[in-house]
Amino acid sequence: MxxxxxxxxxxxxxxxxxxxxxxxxxxxxxxxxxxxxxxxxxxxxxxxxxxxxxxxxxxxxxxxxxxxxxxxxxxxxxxxxxxxxxxxxxxxxxxxxxxxxxxxxxxxxxxxxxxxxxxxxxxxxxxxxxxxxxxxxxxxxxxxxxxxxxQLKVGTKDEGYEKNVLLVGHPYLIYDEYINMNLVKKLNKLGVGVITEEHIEDEHKDAEVSTLYKKPFWSFVRDSYGATLHLSKNEEIDGIVYLSSFACGIDSVIIELIQHNNLNTPMLLLKVDEHSGEAGFDTRIEAFVDMMERRNKIEGNISTHG
Ligand code: SF4
Incomplete structure (x- = not known):
């Protein structure tokens, strides 16, 4: 059989x-x-x-x-x-x-x-x-x-990078290197470490989700929103990279919730479909990494002179 x-x-x-x-x-x-x-x-x-x-x-x-x-x-x-x-x-x-x-x-x-x-x-x-x-x-x-x-350990948590981002999205986008055009490797090459939601304790995600007006009934909301808000509030990341698919109704809710409640951390939203081209994808990632670097420098100057 x-x-x-x-x-x-x-x-x-x-x-x-x-x-x-x-x-x-x-x-x-x-x-x-x-x-x-x-x-x-x-x-x-x-x-x-x-x-x-x-x-x-x-x-x-x-x-x-x-x-x-x-x-x-x-x-x-x-x-x-x-x-x-x-x-x-x-x-x-x-x-x-x-x-x-x-x-x-x-x-x-x-x-x-x-x-x-x-x-x-x-x-x-x-x-x-x-x-x-x-x-x-x-x-x-x-x-x-x-x-x-x-026994399976899922998730990524890079160490030794000066800048780190939370990579959020559905596992079949994050772990399919063909669909995501080797996003983790691209970020690493630009000097950016990646962490994924699997490395955030459930209790932290639950704590963030419990502050919402209504408990979300989609598991993806809890994982993505909970992990993002927890790391953002605790300033453990320099940025958020949200990888999403066009025509995903659940993502439109999660993204809206994150944008509404995350006031600290810059976010890059990358949407993919069958027509996505790698050149445009790369340009957006590079611009985001530049922006994170400039932001860190400005904040460093402010705290030095402040
Ligand atoms: S609609 Fe969104 S959550 Fe549903 S399968 Fe597609 S990408 Fe996944």
């Missing part, structure tokens, strides 16, 4: 769980290649125009492996935390893909409530039965997948 796993969306955060689970069930796994031009072009061709770039790229990953596997895993991730949701596009992802791409193999699109081990186990029992009727084997595969997932 060959199970296809597209290397898109939350694969970047949950690949140890996905891969270990199916491997332990005795399946062979076919993971798509890193995002490349062919995958992007195919995704743009088969997906609806209105979709955001990460969803189009996901379609490209599916198209690249659909003929190589018996069953395709399309993670319908509903929740990663209690009482929160991810994004409406994740809830309908299997239907979106099946209706956009012709000649699809069978799919596993069972809803995943990953807000507790108990709920995730329910997913494992349903999905696992598509591969084997052996409940004990599914139970064992699930436990091993959980252990593998817990």
């Amino acid at each position: 060959k199970i296809g796993i597209p290397k898109g969306l939350l694969y970047y955060k949950y690949h140890p769980f996905m891969e270990t689970f199916f491997l332990e069930l005795g399946a062979e796994i076919i993971v798509s290649e890193d995002t490349n031009k062919a995958i992007l072009n195919e995704g743009v061709k088969c997906c609806v125009d209105e979709a955001c770039l990460p969803i189009k790229v996901f379609h490209g990953h599916v198209a690249s492996i659909k003929d190589k596997c018996d069953i395709l895993f399309i993670p319908r991730i509903m929740r990663i935390r209690e009482n929160e949701f991810i994004c409406p596009k994740f809830c309908g992802l299997p239907e979106m893909v099946v209706n956009s791409i012709a000649d699809m193999p069978e799919i596993i699109g069972t809803p995943m409530y990953a807000d507790s081990d108990k709920n995730l186990r329910k997913w494992a029992m349903k999905a696992g039965r598509r591969i084997t009727p052996n409940i004990l084997k599914i139970e064992k595969a699930f436990n091993k997948a959980l252990i593998a997932q817990r």
Whole structure:
């Protein structure tokens, strides 16, 4: 049995769980290649125009492996935390893909409530039965997948740079070097260290989110807004680089919240879509780094003469 796993969306955060689970069930796994031009072009061709770039790229990953596997895993991730949701596009992802791409193999699109081990186990029992009727084997595969997932360290925290920025955005933009055009390497080359939200303690993010008028029900809001406000208020960063996708409704809320409440730290907003060009991207990053340097010099002069 060959199970296809597209290397898109939350694969970047949950690949140890996905891969270990199916491997332990005795399946062979076919993971798509890193995002490349062919995958992007195919995704743009088969997906609806209105979709955001990460969803189009996901379609490209599916198209690249659909003929190589018996069953395709399309993670319908509903929740990663209690009482929160991810994004409406994740809830309908299997239907979106099946209706956009012709000649699809069978799919596993069972809803995943990953807000507790108990709920995730329910997913494992349903999905696992598509591969084997052996409940004990599914139970064992699930436990091993959980252990593998817990060993994964996600996130970046550079050390030894004079200037540091918080790089904010969805994991599938931050960790897909093709989509983000090697943003972390570009910043490092300009002498700027990068930290990502995974290195901010949950209690700090929760504390920031708790000051909002209403508790946000999207997990991305808590992660991005909470981390940004915490680091900005504590002056632990020189700037914020927000990497976003055109047509992302959730980002428009997060960005508005950050701009409204962050009064201290300069922010560069980079929006990507399938037409984004690297030259314009580089110019904006360089200008932002120049601005951070001038700002630091001015503040240094003021405190020296003050
Ligand atoms: S959160 Fe935004 S970028 Fe991510 S899938 Fe939803 S709309 Fe697309």
